[in-house]
Amino acid sequence: MNNNDIKYMQLALKLAKKGVGKVSPNPQVGCVIVRNNKIIATGYHKHFGGSHAEIDALNNCKNPEGATMYVNLEPCCHYNKKTPPCVPEIIKLGIKKVVVAMKDPNPLVSGKGIKQLRVNNVKVEIGILEEEAEKLNETYIKYITKKIPFVILKLAFSIDGKTKTFTGDSKWISSESSRKIVHKLRSITDAILVGSNTVLVDNPSLTSHGIGKNPRRVVLDANLETPFNSNVLNNEAKTIIATSKQSDRKKKEKLSNLGVKILELPDNNGFIDLKKLLVELGKLEISSLIVEGGETVARAFLKARLVDKINFFICPKIINNEKYVKDAIIVKNVSVKKIENDLLYEGYLK
Amino acid sequence: MNNNDIKYMQLALKLAKKGVGKVSPNPQVGCVIVRNNKIIATGYHKHFGGSHAEIDALNNCKNPEGATMYVNLEPCCHYNKKTPPCVPEIIKLGIKKVVVAMKDPNPLVSGKGIKQLRVNNVKVEIGILEEEAEKLNETYIKYITKKIPFVILKLAFSIDGKTKTFTGDSKWISSESSRKIVHKLRSITDAILVGSNTVLVDNPSLTSHGIGKNPRRVVLDANLETPFNSNVLNNEAKTIIATSKQSDRKKKEKLSNLGVKILELPDNNGFIDLKKLLVELGKLEISSLIVEGGETVARAFLKARLVDKINFFICPKIINNEKYVKDAIIVKNVSVKKIENDLLYEGYLK
Secondary structure, three states: OOHHHHHHHHHHHHHHHHHOOOOOOOOOOOEEEEEEEOHHHHEEEEOOOOOHHHHHOOOOOOOOOOOEEEEOOOOOOOOOOOOOOOOOOOHHHOEEEEEEOOOOOOOOOOOHHHHHHOOOEEEEOOOOHHHHHHHHHHHHHHHHHOOOOOOEEEEEEEEOOOOOOOOOOOOOOOOHHHHHHHHHHOOOOOOOOOOOOHHHOOOOOOOOOOOOOOOEEEOOOOOOOOOOOOOHHHHOOOEEEEEEEOOOHHHHHHHHHOOEEEEEEEEEEEEOOOOHHHHHHHHHHOOOOEEEEEHHHHHHHHHHOOOOEEEEEEEEOOOOOOOOOOOEEEOEEEEEEOOEEEEHHHEEEE | OOOHHHHHHHHHHHHHHHOOOOOOOOOOOOEEEOOOOOOEEEOOOOOOOEEEEEEHHHHOOOOOOOOOEEEEEOOOOOOOOOOOOOOOHEEEEEEEEEEOOOOOOOOOOOOOHHHHHHHHHEEEEEEEOHHHHHHOOOHHHHHHHOOOOOOEEEEEEEEOOOOOOOOOOOOOOHHHHHHHHHHHHHHHEEEEEEHHHHHHHHOOOOOOOOOOOOEEEEEEEOOOOOOOOOOHHHOOOOOEEEEOOOOOHHHHHHHHHHOOEEEOOOOOOEEOOHHHHHHHHHOOOOEEEEEOOOOOHHHHHHHHOOOOOOEEEEEEEEEOOOOHHHHHHEEEEEEEEOOEEEEEEEEEEO
């Protein structure tokens, strides 16, 4: 691995990122073609169903013969998908070397693409910026291997660990900038999930608030308590309600007629089986899911060990036993230090 | 303010810090004497009752006449203390200019030292690295102006905000390195406070565990429940028990005989008046106090708005509803980003 390899792979990763939120459940892939240490073409996977990054780059390339290709994921070799495989094209057009950040975890590829290239005298190098590549496609890696979505638990809480006051007030614990980041996160995630209690108490719309595309909305609602006039049922995005098999059949029909997708799932004392829910969401090509609460739902996902990643917004307020967020003590001059894996959070109350 | 001023004041601050934990309730002060852009002497306040930094530096200086003095706190001019005032010495020895980071908030000085210097034709410049100087002596500033200790609330909790599991297990939420930092903090603080419940449940010794001097130990114990064989009553450090006026007189006597200082304070339904407690601790020359819990005590100090600073150790564990800390979910690959004043805490659970 030399500095040039790193430089070109960094560019491939940068290009790959342009596909974020547009290619799901496909991976984000970027590609750079280089000859004599000069970039002669670039490409990336722009949207689901569109050309793969390698083909996009080859299409942008006058004469790829003898050149080296940098790509952050092993080129594909399988046929049961929207576009033809990349490996035969790479071979045909005379690329002499392919530098790959990581193997494709897709069981249909998983080393076969690399093998096919090598058998056809294309040199292959693997592992350049592998960690970065894996992080970029963490969602894809989970989904393609487990067939269930990558689950991000998002919570915002005060520095004394409260998502709301004891009276239920939660507006707003986090800053406007943090909420914007959450909207951005929603726009690049396939679906967002809350419990029916959050719908009843906060009546959120769960959209990306105009920042990008809206995720599908999933409401965990064993007893079908979601009111018909809830914001989650507006026409800004598609909605899925996960409910128990026993819940009110008439309501189910009415919701279906409103365009809501009803998922009937086994439950345990009114708690939907979350693992089975994820399997169903996987079947609907939801490869990433943000769980946004409330606390009961968060706890249930944690308890069932179904969370892959946490995104916790820790806010400089001490709610203690105040009734309203506005009465919280504000923490000033916050500084944070890493001590082993702990954080030392220092701040002033006066 | 030029770069040299900053450089010399940084050195004065660095020297001042050497007195940490040794000069309380005095401020930490360092002093640098410079002529023709060359350091000709340095000094600092080494221990309570010892020479002030200015005198220490002047003692180290062959010929201070015409030189410039850098000192992080206004030189003193008052007499009712252990050592004679610095200002007359500075004038007598012919220092021509004094650069001061901050005014002394001590009402007995507070600008009078500066005035006296100027009246005697010593040039004075104020405000170089003022913020750093104020932070260094935050404890002193509070104590000298309010006569009550600077209160640091120290807690260690899991990323889901728990200081213990629902069964009371708390060993260990924080890392060994964090606990060492706490011991270090104890060694430079005048006193440490816990509630009697913490004594009953955890039986801590509340020492600095050999890292430095031990703070005085304060137990909030309205009903005198601290057992006579508790570790807080061992002979490693002095102990103060804050109790109600009504609590058992015989126990009070017995504790006094063991060398424990008993503070009798007004209480409200068994909750000691914390403001009055701080006044009493102030009278005992306790200028800094770490409140280490448990949660009830922490809440009471917060509720009464008596906390100046928080030191929260946020640990990469999710306790959720596990019985034991050892069963907590470990958060891996933690990264932290500042979003306005919020923190975005990202980590992986698998």
